[in-house]
Amino acid sequence: MRTLCASTLIGEFFVIAFAGLVAMKDPGLAATTVWTVCGIGMLLSVLLCGTLGRRGGVELGWALQIALIASGFAVPLMFFMGALFAALWWASVHYGRKIDEAKARFAAQAEAQPQA
Numbered sequence: 001m002r003t004l005c006a007s008t009l010i011g012e013f014f015v016i017a018f019a020g021l022v023a024m025k026d027p028g029l030a031a032t033t034v035w036t037v038c039g040i041g042m043l044l045s046v047l048l049c050g051t052l053g054r055r056g057g058v059e060l061g062w063a064l065q066i067a068l069i070a071s072g073f074a075v076p077l078m079f080f081m082g083a084l085f086a087a088l089w090w091a092s093v094h095y096g097r098k099i100d101e102a103k104a105r106f107a108a109q110a111e112a113q114p115q116a
Helices: 002-023 031-051 057-073 077-112
Strands: none
Touching (some): 002 031, 002 057, 002 077, 031 057
16 A cells, blocks of 8 residues: 555655646745745655555545645646545555555465465
C-alpha cells in the first residue's frame, strides 16, 4: 500500500507546483501567498510519504486530498484535478491493502510448505 500511496503523493507534489504556476496568473493573488500555500502543500505531500506506515498516515492523506479539491476555489481546474487525485488516493489505499494481504497470504503459504 505504501508504494502506491507514495506514488500518488509524489504525483500530487508536481500537480501542486503546476497549480502554483497557474495561480500566479491571477492578479488578485500575491506571489508570496501562492508560493507559501503551494510550498506547504508540496512539503506535506513529500512528508506524508514517510508517515504512510504509521497510524493516521492514510487519514492525513485524505486531509491533503480535501485540501487539494478545496484549492479549486483559487484555481478552478483544481476541482477536477483534486477529485482525480482523490480517486487515485482511494484506489491506492484500497488496492494497496489487497496487495499487502495477498503478499502476507503467499508468505504464510511459503512458510507453511515443508522445505525440500
